[in-house]
Amino acid sequence: MKRKAAIMLPLKPIAKRTTVYLPPTINLRKPTAEINDKLVRLHSLLCEEKKSVCLHTIFKEFEQLLSVEDMTRVGYQIVIQESHRDLLARVRQQTGLSVSLLVSYCFIA
Amino acid sequence: MDQQFNFYTRICGKLLGDGCMTKQGNRKPRFQFMHRTEDFGSAQYCYERLQEFLPLSPPTYSKVVDTRLIKQYSERYIVQSRTHLTITNLYATWYPQRKKVIPFDFLKSYLNEEALSWWYQDDGHVKIVNGTMNKIILSTDSFTALENEQLIQLLFKKFKLRFSVDGQNRLILYNQFQIIYFLKLVSPWLSPAMK
Numbered sequence: 001m002k003r004k005a006a007i008m009l010p011l012k013p014i015a016k017r018t019t020v021y022l023p024p025t026i027n028l029r030k031p032t033a034e035i036n037d038k039l040v041r042l043h044s045l046l047c048e049e050k051k052s053v054c055l056h057t058i059f060k061e062f063e064q065l066l067s068v069e070d071m072t073r074v075g076y077q078i079v080i081q082e083s084h085r086d087l088l089a090r091v092r093q094q095t096g097l098s099v100s101l102l103v104s105y106c107f108i109a
Numbered sequence: 110m111d112q113q114f115n116f117y118t119r120i121c122g123k124l125l126g127d128g129c130m131t132k133q134g135n136r137k138p139r140f141q142f143m144h145r146t147e148d149f150g151s152a153q154y155c156y157e158r159l160q161e162f163l164p165l166s167p168p169t170y171s172k173v174v175d176t177r178l179i180k181q182y183s184e185r186y187i188v189q190s191r192t193h194l195t196i197t198n199l200y201a202t203w204y205p206q207r208k209k210v211i212p213f214d215f216l217k218s219y220l221n222e223e224a225l226s227w228w229y230q231d232d233g234h235v236k237i238v239n240g241t242m243n244k245i246i247l248s249t250d251s252f253t254a255l256e257n258e259q260l261i262q263l264l265f266k267k268f269k270l271r272f273s274v275d276g277q278n279r280l281i282l283y284n285q286f287q288i289i290y291f292l293k294l295v296s297p298w299l300s301p302a303m304k
Contacts, residue, residue, distance in 0.1 A: 004303045006235070007235075009240070056293075066286065096288065
């Protein structure tokens with residue numbers, strides 16, 4: 001009967017160089033610097049003990065972001081700082097959200 | 110929380126899932142559910158949480174002929190009720206023409222996370238492909254297409270979950286984030302046998 005319970009998704013490392021796709025409303029002139037700056041905001045998604053994501057709050061935050069109709073997104077090739085890569089990988093593992101969506105969140109939050 | 114309310118949420122989930130009501134002729138209806146022997150734990154879990162409110166017999170083993178199976182029989186645990194006013198009232202709500210029809214007004218009041226969890230444990234599962242959770246399936250194939258459409262709307266209204274219908278008339282959740290959220294919602298009420 002184990003087929004009903006959640007399983008932990010594999011922790012996939014985040015590539016150092018990657019492309020993120022953001023809504024056109026986010027205008028970037030220096031994508032690597034500006035995105036790395038904002039990624040600090042991911043910490044606000046973590047619970048007090050700072051290890052796991054607060055799923056209940058995150059769902060409310062992202063429900064709106066996910067409900068936006070598909071629109072053209074702009075791709076930016078960037079280099080993600082090592083200090084952010086581990087956190088991004090963990091948040092992605094625990095939420096199933098893509099790196100692009102998580103970055104978009106950091107700009108809107 | 111109000112115990113009576115909790116009872117109605119559980120029965121709501123169970124009737125969306127494997128629970129059913131039977132009525133012979135002009136007799137009063139009875140409530141029952143059964144699980145295969147491997148899922149005795151589930152039968153016991155539900156029995157313990159309903160028996161305070163309904164006159165239920167504990168899970169009882171039975172063996173029935175089933176020619177569809179290679180071994181020609183199936184083994185199961187069945188929980189049956191005696192007649193009771195609550196069951197008679199529930200029957201009128203859920204079986205208006207002797208056939209189960211989803212009472213959406215009832216669901217609006219009682220389909221909460223616990224009901225969702227009971228329903229999921231009966232008729233749902235998560236499909237795992239290559240170590241990731243591919244989709245959540247709720248086997249709603251016995252409901253009409255219209256009922257499933259209304260269920261999708263209600264699930265969105267109550268939980269912001271975006272289910273869709275597949276070719277087999279089942280409700281499916283594909284989005285990875287929503288799958289994780291759904292399983293978080295139902296997890297507090299998963300019976301130990303499901304973990």
